[in-house]
Amino acid sequence: MQTAESINQLYREAWSRFATGVTVITTFEPNRSVHGMTASSVTSVSLDPPLVLVVIGEERQSHGLIEATGRFGVSILDVGQAHIAKHFAIPPESRTSLESKHITTLSQSPVIQGAIASMDCSVIAGHKAGDHTVFIGEVEAIMIGDGVPLVWLERQFGGFLSQNLP
Numbered sequence: 383m384q385t386a387e388s389i390n391q392l393y394r395e396a397w398s399r400f401a402t403g404v405t406v407i408t409t410f411e412p413n414r415s416v417h418g419m420t421a422s423s424v425t426s427v428s429l430d431p432p433l434v435l436v437v438i439g440e441e442r443q444s445h446g447l448i449e450a451t452g453r454f455g456v457s458i459l460d461v462g463q464a465h466i467a468k469h470f471a472i473p474p475e476s477r478t479s480l481e482s483k484h485i486t487t488l489s490q491s492p493v494i495q496g497a498i499a500s501m502d503c504s505v506i507a508g509h510k511a512g513d514h515t516v517f518i519g520e521v522e523a524i525m526i527g528d529g530v531p532l533v534w535l536e537r538q539f540g541g542f543l544s545q546n547l548p
């Protein structure tokens with residue numbers, strides 16, 4: 383019988399083996415400054431209407447900002463943007479300032495300049511799930527850029543190596 387403690391450890395280990403892309407979820411703070419957080423629990427949900435979901439820990443500052451503004455931006459990062467992913471993965475109070483050239487606006491949301499794709503989303507639902515909330519956003523604007531995706535696997539950033547598998 384596995385204990386709750388070992389399940390917790392194995393859960394982390396199992397999911398560290400799941401390769402994902404890397405996004406930054408962006409919102410505005412009440413003073414209109416831009417707030418971001420790195421996120422990999424992001425999925426497309428529906429094509430018609432176009433819906434995405436993001437899973438945000440209740441402790442994250444982004445959680446309250448998304449609730450307050452009812453909007454968020456999603457930026458899918460390029461392999462050359464690991465420094466941006468690292469910047470937005472540490473607690474906001476420990477971050478140094480990020481050069482403004484890395485931020486742009488897509489319709490009503492801030493997004494990351496040079497991302498391989500960005501979306502502006504309006505929150506249509508928030509479902510509490512354990513210590514996280516699943517926010518569902520309707521995509522209202524999309525920007526497509528050039529580049530190749532940044533990948534997160536086994537607690538490391540890397541790139542995708544394309545192979546012709548049989």
Ligand SMILES: Cc1cc2nc3c(=O)[nH]c(=O)nc-3n(C[C@H](O)[C@H](O)[C@H](O)COP(=O)(O)O)c2cc1C
Binds near residue numbers: 418420424437
């Ligand atoms: C690759 C990576 C993916 C992450 N994905 C998520 C995620 O999907 N949801 C989440 O709540 N936190 C995630 N985090 C942790 C947040 O980025 C981190 O806690 C951040 O400091 C939260 O910022 P905030 O408090 O300003 O919102 C991830 C971290 C990394 C490095």
